[in-house]
Amino acid sequence: MPTGSTGSTARGGPAVPGRLMAAEMAEQPAVLRRLLTEGAPRIQEVARHIAARRPRFVQLTARGTSDNAALYAKYLLEILVGKPCGLTSMSVTTAYGAAQDLTDCLVITVSQSGGSPDLVASTTAAREAGAITLAVTNNADSPLAGAAEFHIDVLAGPERALPATKTYTAELLALYLFAEGLRGVDGAAAAAGLPELAERVLARQDEVRQLAARYRFAERMVLTSRGFGYPTAKEAALKLMETSYIPALSYSGADLLHGPLAMVDNVFPVIAIVTDGRGGRALQPVLDRLKDRGADLVVVGPSAQVASASAGFALPTDGVPEELQPILEIMPLQLLAYEVTLARGQDPDAPRALAKVTETR
Known part of the structure; x- marks a missing residue:
């Protein structure tokens, strides 16, 4: 376990540097288990509803760490599901106000907080343009979750450290389970050993x-x-x-x-x-x-x-x-x-x- 996860120093003293990041890195095996046991059925249900609508193309929308999770989803969807994918240029909507025809497209927006205005605006515009919209967040009550037609909660729990760690790996697993669900596969079975392997790596x-x-x-x-x-x-x-x-x-x-x-x-x-x-x-x-x-x-x-x-x-x-x-x-x-x-x-x-x-x- 990361050494900084022991908490703060003596009563009244300053916090140990890196305490929050260390604690949240150490939570990752538990987060993965929670997602596999509690989150997987809901992800399967969302995937089944979206697959029934047969989207022809997928756009992935994100910033920062979640943008890297979205890139991972691009590989998953193109390789495993066979769907062509692209990464959204949000300024097309937020800066240029350009209209798009997104009929029969799936727009997946990935965000830890679900609070960034450009993500919400882009998702709202996509839905108005005819897209099937899915938000993947760590906050079911976020503006982004409310703006999208479908939502997946990555169930990582509150993340207080500025560098995202547990939410990133939770996003990856959630996106994997969703991609497998789109093609009618129960991805939880293949991923069942991940929490134990994660414990071994972090140790x-x-x-x-x-x-x-x-x-x-x-x-x-x-x-x-x-x-x-x-x-x-x-x-x-x-x-x-x-x-x-x-x-x-x-x-x-x-x-x-x-x-x-x-x-x-x-x-x-x-x-x-x-x-x-x-x-x-x-x-x-x-x-x-x-x-x-x-x-x-x-x-x-x-x-x-x-x-x-x-x-x-x-x-x-x-x-x-x-x-x-x-x-x-x-x-x-x-x-x-x-x-x-x-x-x-x-x-x-x-x-x-x-x-x-x-x-x-």
Whole structure:
């Protein structure tokens, strides 16, 4: 369990830095269990109603951490369900006021708080334009939940830390269960082992603390992956930037080869998320190029890949479907952001210039 989860200091003293983020990371196994036992039947019901309306196209709408969950949903819906998907440009509605014909389209809006005005406005406009609208939030009483025709509650409980952790993994699992439900599959069965695996990952915080020592003085870093792991690279980069303030660039492995690889040298830290499956195999040529350039390569993924890198964190992915591995992949990287931030003398609970609900318009 994360060391900061023990609470505050002596009575009347200041809170332990990172206490909230640590506690919420530690809650993730329980949140996943709750979603599988209490949330899955409702998600199946919503998926069944939407599938009956046979949407022809899916738009995904989100910001920040939830945008990375939406990108994960794009992979799920395109690969497992066979539905073409796109990511919404909200300024089309909120800034330009453009009208769209969204008849027979499914618009899924993902938001931890469900309170951002641009998400509510975009969802409202989509519904008026003929779309089937679904909100995925951690707040059933939020304006967004009220604006959409359907709602899925990710059941993560109150999240007080500014960096989202448990709501992100809950969004991933909820979106997986929904995608499987669209094609008439009970996804809860395949995901049943995730809570125990999550406990095993989070219990290895000492390993992550040792990795964090590599990045205490990092001036920049790159995170890369392909396929289902790509949203993990983007979310990990966001967590590192918002907590430790290290500029962290995230690239698809394919995009990394198209130019950005030139900035990598033998002192440049690169974190590669290697899913155990087709995405990981597609990333292999990128890993080979990074090694040829002498990059300080850290791998999060299968033990064989970790053994061939400079360092890494081996994930217990044996028997876990590739599409579920991102729920485990992000956890050591959440811990890494937490530990790097503490090592740099900063408080991950209080990132500068950030608020829990970002009210973009």
